[in-house]
Amino acid sequence: MKSIKQKPDPILPRAGLPDFRNLGVLLRLLLLVNLFAIATVFVRVDEPAAYPLAFIAMAAKVELPLFLALLLLFALQPLVERLSARNGRIAVVLVALAVAAATFPLLRDGDASALWRWLAWAAAAAAGVLLYFDNRSRRHSRALTEARLMALTARIRPHFLFNCLNGVLGVIRADPRRAELALEELAELFRALMRENRELVPLGEELDLCERYVDLEHLRLGSRLNMRWELEDCPRDALVPPLLLQPLVENAIYHGVEPSSQAAEIVVRAERRSGEILIEVDNPMEPGERHKAGNRMALENIRERLMLFFDLEAGLEIDAGGGRHRVSIRLPYRRKTP
Amino acid sequence: MNEAPLRVLIVDDEAPARARLRDLLGDIAATQPSRVVGLAANGVEALRLLESEPADVVLADIRMPVMDGVELARHVLRLERPPAVIFTTAYDQYAIQAFELAATDYLLKPVRAQRLAESLARVRRQLPVADEMLAGLAAGPRRHFSVNERGRILLVPVADVLYLRAELKYVTARTAEREFLLDESLVQLEQEFAGRFVRVHRNSLVARAAVTGVERAGEQDGEARWDVLLAGVPERLPISRRQWPAVRQVLGL
Numbered sequence: 001m002k003s004i005k006q007k008p009d010p011i012l013p014r015a016g017l018p019d020f021r022n023l024g025v026l027l028r029l030l031l032l033v034n035l036f037a038i039a040t041v042f043v044r045v046d047e048p049a050a051y052p053l054a055f056i057a058m059a060a061k062v063e064l065p066l067f068l069a070l071l072l073l074f075a076l077q078p079l080v081e082r083l084s085a086r087n088g089r090i091a092v093v094l095v096a097l098a099v100a101a102a103t104f105p106l107l108r109d110g111d112a113s114a115l116w117r118w119l120a121w122a123a124a125a126a127a128g129v130l131l132y133f134d135n136r137s138r139r140h141s142r143a144l145t146e147a148r149l150m151a152l153t154a155r156i157r158p159h160f161l162f163n164c165l166n167g168v169l170g171v172i173r174a175d176p177r178r179a180e181l182a183l184e185e186l187a188e189l190f191r192a193l194m195r196e197n198r199e200l201v202p203l204g205e206e207l208d209l210c211e212r213y214v215d216l217e218h219l220r221l222g223s224r225l226n227m228r229w230e231l232e233d234c235p236r237d238a239l240v241p242p243l244l245l246q247p248l249v250e251n252a253i254y255h256g257v258e259p260s261s262q263a264a265e266i267v268v269r270a271e272r273r274s275g276e277i278l279i280e281v282d283n284p285m286e287p288g289e290r291h292k293a294g295n296r297m298a299l300e301n302i303r304e305r306l307m308l309f310f311d312l313e314a315g316l317e318i319d320a321g322g323g324r325h326r327v328s329i330r331l332p333y334r335r336k337t338p
Numbered sequence: 339m340n341e342a343p344l345r346v347l348i349v350d351d352e353a354p355a356r357a358r359l360r361d362l363l364g365d366i367a368a369t370q371p372s373r374v375v376g377l378a379a380n381g382v383e384a385l386r387l388l389e390s391e392p393a394d395v396v397l398a399d400i401r402m403p404v405m406d407g408v409e410l411a412r413h414v415l416r417l418e419r420p421p422a423v424i425f426t427t428a429y430d431q432y433a434i435q436a437f438e439l440a441a442t443d444y445l446l447k448p449v450r451a452q453r454l455a456e457s458l459a460r461v462r463r464q465l466p467v468a469d470e471m472l473a474g475l476a477a478g479p480r481r482h483f484s485v486n487e488r489g490r491i492l493l494v495p496v497a498d499v500l501y502l503r504a505e506l507k508y509v510t511a512r513t514a515e516r517e518f519l520l521d522e523s524l525v526q527l528e529q530e531f532a533g534r535f536v537r538v539h540r541n542s543l544v545a546r547a548a549v550t551g552v553e554r555a556g557e558q559d560g561e562a563r564w565d566v567l568l569a570g571v572p573e574r575l576p577i578s579r580r581q582w583p584a585v586r587q588v589l590g591l
Contacts, residue, residue: 162428166447170354
């Protein structure tokens with residue numbers, strides 16, 4: 001029954017439990033707990049003049065347990081991941097309580113503080129953080145559905161579809177075999193587009209799809225379109241969001257090749273740099289090129305999907321100037337767990 | 339049908355699209371006899387072909403490099419007998435709305451034989467669309483000015499023009515090499531090319547990029563008068579008192 005009980009993608013926030021090995025999650029955690037500490041000081045201390053000292057005292061008490069808790073959660077992530085959402089939450093609160101209890105003898109100032117208050121604060125902080133992440137994942141799973149819907153309508157430009165069909169009709173009499181091939185490719189492309197693109201796919205698959213797409217564009221653009229693939233140092237098993245590359249190549253053709261009277265070269269680069277994958281699509285840009293709206297929409301779509309899959313660990317940058325337009329994507333190198 | 343075959347010029351930057359239109363014209367030859375006089379990949383090529391091979395109809399793609407279909411349609415109006423232009427486009431919602439409003443004929447790609455035959459039938463009684471209408475359809479300013487010189491359409495790249503000066507009925511466009519007479523109004527040119535040219539006087543626009551400086555040319559009624567200096571040509575153009583503040587601002591003086 002393996003095919004039915006598929007494990008959900010671990011990278012997506014699942015049932016409200018965050019991935020404690022994600023940099024964005026860790027940063028948010030630090031920020032939240034510290035904000036909570038500041039709020040506590042405001043509640044406890046009446047005298048504004050006493051704030052600075054109170055903040056320092058609070059920081060001295062909070063930071064060490066906080067970092068210890070983060071380290072522990074980072075280490076325990078593979079275990080926490082396997083628990084159900086409820087047990088996972090309990091585990092996180094228990095970690096917070098354990099760390100607080102362990103550091104209590106070290107950080108207590110005299111007999112004034114009581115262990116139960118210390119523990120209550122830790123539990124409240126943990127609960128607050130969990131509530132935040134739960135809320136965030138709910139919001140994002142809705143955004144994910146919306147992004148998917150939007151992607152389905154906006155990903156392939158109607159312009160491409162009709163031009164492509166027109167290209168096929170144009171060669172059907174002179175070269176029926178070529179037309180056949182093109183229609184087969186078009187079918188493959190649409191199959192990929194209409195899939196439920198919710199899970200990460202290997203980069204290799206994405207590259208194959210792009211090649212098919214480029215071949216279709218060759219039909220109508222002929223020698224005006226030159227592609228250079230620089231993929232020597234790229235692991236094909238790296239997991240990427242589906243349809244990450246194709247819209248970028250489509251943009252490059254629309255803005256870089258179609259308005260150009262001469263042959264134009266599009267360069268697709270992918271490489272692994274330590275723990276990251278870098279992907280670049282580089283195309284020439286006519287100085288007066290218009291129609292920017294579609295371009296922005298496609299890029300925003302990709303940026304949003306990167307955010308949903310990888311949070312702050314992935315990024316998309318645009319570098320335009322000197323007659324070229326380059327989109328660079330950086331994402332963590334992940335492979336399918338066997 | 340015993341009418342003379344229509345002479346058709348096909349303009350599209352994609353070879354299969356051109357082939358398709360030619361095939362279709364062959365298919366409907368029984369009802370709409372036609373003869374393809376040429377195939378061109380953009381507007382400039384089309385104008386070159388039209389010099390030696392006059393056409394009755396131009397089938398022009400809207401989106402092409404070098405010169406798009408709308409700009410081509412505006413330039414062919416300078417021909418003594420301008421051909422009718424039928425636009426073709428794969429998909430562009432906004433463009434289509436605009437074309438509907440301007441009552442120009444357009445075909446959606448992939449073009450259907452029936453639709454093409456209807457358009458050709460209409461061409462025989464159609465009047466060319468006015469330039470003002472076409473200007474409204476354009477995606478942006480033209481890249482060329484056109485001049486009819488002894489039956490030929492001469493294209494002057496807008497980027498080469500240093501200044502435009504109104505003289506009686508015409509506007510003179512000056513490039514580094516020579517002058518051309520344009521049959522257009524300075525006001526319209528100023529509107530279309532607002533980003534490129536700046537008005538310095540009631541009768542002249544200068545290309546911002548060509549301005550090298552200004553020079554004091556004397557005094558009038560106790561106020562300084564200035565001339566604008568341009569790269570590549572010796573003549574100076576006076577800046578009117580009224581335009582002086584605006585010119586100073588635009589040129590960052």
